[in-house]
Amino acid sequence: MGTKITWWGHSTYFIETENAKIVVDPYLNENPLATVRAEEVVADYILLTHGHFDHIADALEIAQKNDALIVANFEISHWFNTTHKYEKTVVLNTGGIISFPFGKVEMTHAVHGSQMPDGAYGGSAGGLVVYTNEGSYYFAGDTSLFLDMELIGNRGIDTAFLPIGGQFTMGPEDAVEAVKFLRPRLVVPNHYDTWDTIKQDPHAFVKEVEEKTQAQGSVYKPGDIVVDC
Ligand code: NI
Ligand code: MN
Numbered sequence: 001m002g003t004k005i006t007w008w009g010h011s012t013y014f015i016e017t018e019n020a021k022i023v024v025d026p027y028l029n030e031n032p033l034a035t036v037r038a039e040e041v042v043a044d045y046i047l048l049t050h051g052h053f054d055h056i057a058d059a060l061e062i063a064q065k066n067d068a069l070i071v072a073n074f075e076i077s078h079w080f081n082t083t084h085k086y087e088k089t090v091v092l093n094t095g096g097i098i099s100f101p102f103g104k105v106e107m108t109h110a111v112h113g114s115q116m117p118d119g120a121y122g123g124s125a126g127g128l129v130v131y132t133n134e135g136s137y138y139f140a141g142d143t144s145l146f147l148d149m150e151l152i153g154n155r156g157i158d159t160a161f162l163p164i165g166g167q168f169t170m171g172p173e174d175a176v177e178a179v180k181f182l183r184p185r186l187v188v189p190n191h192y193d194t195w196d197t198i199k200q201d202p203h204a205f206v207k208e209v210e211e212k213t214q215a216q217g218s219v220y221k222p223g224d225i226v227v228d229c
Contacts, residue, residue: 002133003132003134004229005225005226009035010031012027015130015137017133019101019102020044020045020102023045023068024046024047024128025047026059026062028058038061041062043062045071045100046059046063046070047105047139048070049139049142050110050126051116051120051125052122052142054194056117060084063086064086068088069088069090070088070089071098071105073091075121077090079120092107093126094124094126095108105130106131107127107128108138110126110141110143111146112142112144125143127140129152129155137161140161140162145175145178149182152182153182153184159184159186159187159188159227160184162178162188162189164205165191165193165200166200171200172200172205173208176209179209179213179215180213186215186217186218187206187215187218188219188226
């Protein structure tokens with residue numbers, strides 16, 4: 001098997017490679033649209049973009065059950081170590097890149113907050129680029145549009161997972177601008193429709209992407225396989 005990526009709703013993704021199962025930003029049990037329960041998840045790694053509840057809600061449960069390695073910034077890593085006595089973490093801060101058996105993970109910046117659910121300081125919000133043998137995948141996390149996305153695009157991104165919900169993140173119009181900077185082959189919208197205040201039309205977004213950029217866009221339902229190569 002190569003790299004398979006499944007969307008579990010909101011910003012939660014499940015990446016499977018030949019030698020690893022990886023969850024990105026697990027928000028399942030409290031997400032009305034999720035199709036998977038936290039207790040069903042089998043994972044070796046948990047990658048976190050920032051500390052907000054809708055990105056880490058099920059991280060501890062999945063980590064404890066699977067003895068999984070949590071990859072997060074210094075403050076979030078420390079929070080799991082101290083507040084939750086969960087020691088199996090590795091720090092990855094903005095600009096850092098770490099090699100794992102499945103490939104590399106890089107933390108980019110994001111323009112957003114990162115407070116933990118209990119009010120603790122969560123450091124800087126980030127995005128993640130996951131590099132496997134099959135490709136490079138940019139998980140923007142929660143962010144506004146920022147010009148440095150052009151630098152992330154210089155790495156050569158195969159698939160960009162971008163928030164389009166508005167209110168908490170950039171909305172569809174700015175996400176189209178983001179695609180121009182990132183220059184990915186495929187664009188996948190996320191972080192919309194979970195709540196009433198972030199209802200969006202992902203099909204209209206994808207149409208705009210294909211009219212205004214070189215990228216292809218695709219809309220998925222929670223539970224769908226997005227990448228399989
Ligand atoms: Ni957030
Ligand atoms: Mn969020």
